[in-house]
Amino acid sequence: MAPRGLAPALPAVPALLLLLVFCLAMLAPVAQAARRHDDEAPTSGGGGGGCSSSGTPPPLWVFGDSYADTGNLGDLGRELTHAWYDPYGDTFPGRPTGRFSDGRVLTDFIASAMGVPTPVAYKLRRGAAPGLLARGMNFAVGGAGVLDTGNFQRNISAQIDLFQAQHRTPSNRSGGGCDAGGVAVVVVSGNDYSYAADKDNSTSAAIAYIPTVVRQLREQLRRLRDEAGMRRVVVTNLHPLGCTPLFTRALNYTGCDPIANAGAAQHNAALQSVLAALDPANRTFLLLDLNAPFAAHVGASPAAAVEGRFAEPRRPCCETFGGAGGGYCGQQDDDGKRMYTLCDDPAKHFYWDDVHPTQAAWAAVAEAFRPKIREFLSST
Ligand SMILES: *[C@@H]1O[C@H](CO)[C@@H](O)[C@H](O)[C@H]1NC(C)=O
Ligand SMILES: *[C@@H]1O[C@H](CO)[C@@H](O)[C@H](O)[C@H]1NC(C)=O
Numbered sequence: 017m018a019p020r021g022l023a024p025a026l027p028a029v030p031a032l033l034l035l036l037v038f039c040l041a042m043l044a045p046v047a048q049a050a051r052r053h054d055d056e057a058p059t060s061g062g063g064g065g066g067c068s069s070s071g072t073p074p075p076l077w078v079f080g081d082s083y084a085d086t087g088n089l090g091d092l093g094r095e096l097t098h099a100w101y102d103p104y105g106d107t108f109p110g111r112p113t114g115r116f117s118d119g120r121v122l123t124d125f126i127a128s129a130m131g132v133p134t135p136v137a138y139k140l141r142r143g144a145a146p147g148l149l150a151r152g153m154n155f156a157v158g159g160a161g162v163l164d165t166g167n168f169q170r171n172i173s174a175q176i177d178l179f180q181a182q183h184r185t186p187s188n189r190s191g192g193g194c195d196a197g198g199v200a201v202v203v204v205s206g207n208d209y210s211y212a213a214d215k216d217n218s219t220s221a222a223i224a225y226i227p228t229v230v231r232q233l234r235e236q237l238r239r240l241r242d243e244a245g246m247r248r249v250v251v252t253n254l255h256p257l258g259c260t261p262l263f264t265r266a267l268n269y270t271g272c273d274p275i276a277n278a279g280a281a282q283h284n285a286a287l288q289s290v291l292a293a294l295d296p297a298n299r300t301f302l303l304l305d306l307n308a309p310f311a312a313h314v315g316a317s318p319a320a321a322v323e324g325r326f327a328e329p330r331r332p333c334c335e336t337f338g339g340a341g342g343g344y345c346g347q348q349d350d351d352g353k354r355m356y357t358l359c360d361d362p363a364k365h366f367y368w369d370d371v372h373p374t375q376a377a378w379a380a381v382a383e384a385f386r387p388k389i390r391e392f393l394s395s396t
């Protein structure tokens with residue numbers, strides 16, 4: 017996500033972006049090497065051994081980007097992977113863990129709503145307790161998109177490939193292997209659109225990209241049900257992109273960017289149609305609405321009333337000196353001096369950095385979705 021261009025690039029989103037784009041040449045070999053290494057490793061059996069008996073919650077498989085990542089990006093240095101450096105993780109667990117927040121992220125709250133532990137991040141699977149590996153895995157990685165985003169992170173198709181490679185069980189037999197019956201969560205927060213907007217330096221390019229992204233996402237969702245054998249698939253919609261600090265900074269945090277928000281709404285409407293066509297009875301898919309709970313707190317339009325829980329609904333807790341497009345949370349100068357300011361209490365802020373919510377924000381959003389997830393998963 018990258019803030020680039022003045023005209024608010026439509027979707028801005030989570031993850032590392034700009035910087036990564038600038039540093040592609042340098043990152044590519046590293047990331048590719050890391051990936052190769054990963055993929056050669058024996059699979060950990062994440063889930064295969066966990067034929068759950070009745071009563072045990074189903075395994076949870078997570079696909080997506082930085083809103084859901086719990087460590088998959090890996091540590092490639094402060095500049096490229098901020099989430100592995102302070103002040104990320106200050107609130108929880110008190111040190112950086114690759115989560116793009118001061119604490120817990122969406123995946124943690126979804127797992128909690130389901131009554132299961134946070135699934136192990138794919139990249140960290142070797143150190144995980146075998147018991148935990150049977151309960152699912154998180155493949156989401158910061159910077160990822162439905163399609164490639166130029167960040168050299170696994171797109172969602174590739175994340176699903178990874179799941180399938182780990183589960184060469186006859187997942188085609190519906191109701192077959194132990195893994196059939198799992199719950200998938202798909203979190204798409206807009207990196208595809210940031211990429212499109214940056215590439216052409218235009219918001220209209222991002223908007224024009226919506227049908228392509230949603231069509232590909234539809235295929236990924238279909239695969240999760242028809243090929244990966246997921247019993248339930250929870251898909252998030254886009255938050256009001258134009259209310260992220262990336263956009264609102266230019267307005268001194270007084271309002272949101274209406275064009276970016278309209279783009280998000282357009283994506284959401286298209287996604288809803290796709291789900292209605294794939295699953296008219298709402299049996300397999302749940303559209304998890306992030307847009308409304310975000311908007312309730314950050315104010316989708318300047319005039320919109322804000323609920324008031326967050327004293328600072330739009331100003332990020334971790335604010336860079338760099339101004340629009342420059343600097344990042346956690347940046348230091350050559351002497352190790354901070355090039356950002358940190359708020360006193362992240363719980364008063366909805367946003368942690370330019371695009372990612374605080375733990376307190378995710379907790380507030382989770383209050384809105386927890387009952388929906390529970391009801392959906394308990395329905396037959
Ligand atoms: C991007 O577009 C804006 C206005 O549309 C223009 O002012 C700016 O110079 C452009 N930036 C680049 C890098 O082309
Ligand atoms: C997703 O990533 C895979 C593996 O890198 C690549 O082959 C494929 O073309 C990508 N798909 C899209 C839609 O970008």
Ligand SMILES: *[C@@H]1O[C@H](CO)[C@@H](O)[C@H](O)[C@H]1NC(C)=O
Pocket residue numbers: 185186187188243
């Ligand atoms: C599963 O289905 C896919 C496509 O429908 C097919 O290509 C693949 O060979 C099947 N795998 C098995 C193990 O039957």
Ligand SMILES: *[C@@H]1O[C@H](CO)[C@@H](O)[C@H](O)[C@H]1NC(C)=O
Pocket residue numbers: 268
């Ligand atoms: C931005 O808002 C702050 C208070 O919220 C105010 O002190 C400051 O003067 C404003 N800056 C501009 C450029 O309007």
Ligand SMILES: *[C@@H]1O[C@H](CO)[C@@H](O)[C@H](O)[C@H]1NC(C)=O
Pocket residue numbers: 296297298303
């Ligand atoms: C499925 O869910 C959508 C909202 O996401 C709702 O509009 C529709 O009526 C539901 N369909 C059924 C059959 O319950």
